[in-house]
Amino acid sequence: MTIARKGAATAVATIAALSLAACGGGSSDSGSGGGGDKINVGIKFDQPGLGLKEGAKYTGFDVDVATYVAKEMGKTPNFVESVSSQRETLIKTGKVDYIVATYSMNDKRKAVIDFAGPYFVAGQDVLVKSDSTIASPEQMKGKKMCSVKGSTSATTFAEKFPGVQLQQYDTYSKCAEAVSTGAIDAMTTDDTILAGYASQSQYKGKLKVLGKPFSEENYGIGMKQGNKELCTKITAAVTKMISSGEWQKAVEKNLGPAGYKTPTAPTVPSTCE
Ligand code: GLU
Secondary structure, three states: OHHHHHHHHHHHHHHHHHHHHHHOOOOOOOOOOOOOOEEEEEEOOEEOOOEEEEOOEEEOHHHHHHHHHHHHOOOEEEEEEOOHHHHHHHHHOOOOOEEOOOOEOOHHHHOOOEEEEEEEEEOEEEEEEOOOOOOOHHHHOOOEEEEEOOOHHHHHHHHHOOOOEEEEEOOHHHHHHHHHHOOOOEEEEEHHHHHHHHOOOOOOOOEEEOOOOOOOEEEEEEEOOOOHHHHHHHHHHHHHHHHOOHHHHHHHHHHHHHOOOOOOOOOOOOOOO
């Protein structure tokens, strides 16, 4: 009986999350979405090891961080898909309370939202087909490179390696698919994300990461500007996750299977920027 009720509630929450995601930054602001102890949290839905939705199941390092933070605040997360180009809008319009989605802290974003963190440091790299002759980002001149709209990956690559034919998709999973079919020569984003695709069963042995990172991506938790209380709570939660050893466990569990070496945890500043 309780289980059935719970199932129904989850289905409603999922539908709400999906319609929110479908609306993106739309103007509909009707549903406040569920009970008082729910909190709307933005994650990726298609990044294995980080933020992945399979049916009603959410897995990944960002999902674990998002859930840990929500729990510390006495809440249950209601996950909302937050593709790269929609993140600032979802935060500004209040569709999500915070976002944990491989979200690099940078000045352009800090001008419109606040970040707690960093809670993880990644590096940008390149993924190619396993039999590709491309061995370094420099060799992408004149070649087709896939990345995602609204990401630092797209702008950084175009800046650092001019002459590339950059194509920007909505999601990284679409890029990975295009690389595997040969429609695109390579894709670029954080090494964490690339490792996740390369180890996915459908791509195993077919895709490889070059292993030559050329940036530092400081992942932060994005929220509305000026919410000091929320910032303090999120920062305290992340700090506790790291000091308690839960952070390391979450990294090993989610990124370890893809062969990603556990980095040292960053020091989390107590203020948000
Ligand atoms: N970390 C980079 C960014 O925030 C790339 C990954 C992503 O798009 O989520 O833009």
